[in-house]
Amino acid sequence: MQYRKLTNTVVCPRYGRGAETMDHLIRECPLSVSMWIELAIPNLLQETSLEFLQWLTWVFAQNAYFHCRLFCCAIWATWGERNARLHEKTSRTGIETAHFVRSYIAELDGVEQKTPKILQIARKWKHPPEQSVKINFDGAYDARLCQSALGVVARNSEGDVLLSSSKIHQGISSAFAAKALACRKVD
Template sequence: MTDFKVADLINNAERKWKRELIVNTFGEEDASRILRIPLARELHSDFMVWSGEQSGEFSVRSAYKLLQTSDPRAYDLQNIYRDFYKRIWLLNLPTKMKVTIWKLSWNYMLTRVNMQHRKLVSNSVCPRCDIGAETMDHIFRKCPISVSVWSALEIPNILQDTDLEFIQWLIGILTRHSSSQSRLIGCALWAIWGDRNTRIHDKVSRSGQEIAAFVKNYIKELDGVESRKSKNWKEVEQWKHPPGQAAKINFDGAYDARLFQSASGIVVRNREGDVLLSCSEIHEEVPSAFAAEAIACKKATQIGIKMKGSDIIIEGDSLSVIKKCKTEKQDKSQIGAFIHDIQQATSRSKHLRFEHIPRSANGLAHMLATETLRTKEEIYLVEGVPRFAELQKVIDGEREPD
């Protein structure tokens, strides 16, 4: 079998893979993967890429993940903890409560047993009931006052599995119960610890029923705040006219993961909101939706470079792509080839700049991309848009200039 170098598989004149050679040399699956690797338009030197991160840059975090895969049990345990902490931070509770739960999971609370271990106190007895040693397990599960709190809150099976260690119990109750119940549990844990501190420092005592009532009222108040926030909703941001004599180029990419196919939607408008150009293009062998956005951005950049004599603002709703375009740093991610081409092009053209916008302000470009991907019909219209996009064009044009 003939040995090939990677360079032998590339048509440098067109900067494309030699499809026929690759298909005839490799198996179907491998050939398909090779053809989906993007190539930069301009030659560049090779560089090392770390496959453990999407950015291509090495990180201790990714190395740690790779080490875990060598021990399936450790990896499974890490997954359990990761899901637990993810659930904590997603709870609709104030940050102070989430931090308290996180501290509980690491036994970071200043219980009397922990303080005795550090030789800060000599007495480790629970200050609330004077019965057992004040461990995490005692404060939140064994102390009669806490038992009374859980009973009043009527959360199903909250004190089952008492033979489990405290952290296992904590993970179990917050992953086993519903989001609303987990929210109530989280607030109760915070309230129990707060009541313990109030007893010690302020000499104020409350019964378990009173603590439970406080928890229920606190949750009601949080729900009321959320309800008022939803009524005072923020106006959705829309497309804005470019300032001065500048023009705006909006881009978006649509992706079909089944066919590894994408479509780019581009629209160019002046300060009056008039459409100067609308176009779309279909691309084959696209590896991801991330790459689809980068390809669309590259197409918008190519159009912007041809528009000499005016400042050009290139807008897209992919924050990652826009950030990469605004830096001169070499990109090592899967879209690095496209970013390299964009950086090379913009280095020779100082009248271009990139801005990120929300999807709501990128409706026309999004519409062009998604409709082209659906119909497989490319568009190229000067001073106009397709019929299906007329209404969106009118809506955008009616907005007041900045």
């Protein structure tokens, strides 16, 4: 931040001591160290001789997907906690940040489990018979804006596009009206 002339302060805003570098913020700050200990990501604090960017790469090479995900979320939470402390005058301990990270990951996992997996078998477009033209059309409706969009594509038996059109309509009252407009456009 100081290098980019965004602040005059060089002291870590989370701990009040030490220069605020990425290495200090993520690896050396006692609040971060206690967070990493609480998260128990294997080998994380062992390799201290590497420069910061090398260390990041090393962490990903050494750990499984779950731990890498936890690691990324923890870095994001550390930066967020740093900004909250600086701008909103709120603070968390390293252990509280670790609990936040675990809760956040658990919430993400819960959302993924609750999201229904709807498998649709995609039907491949079929060419029309020889000497015929096939016209596909559809309409979409946005109830919040009371508008619709329509699209029309005409193709020959080779699958070549002969014409295509799209249009947005304002003041549309329903999804049915949007589909009807798309159908009417084909005429």
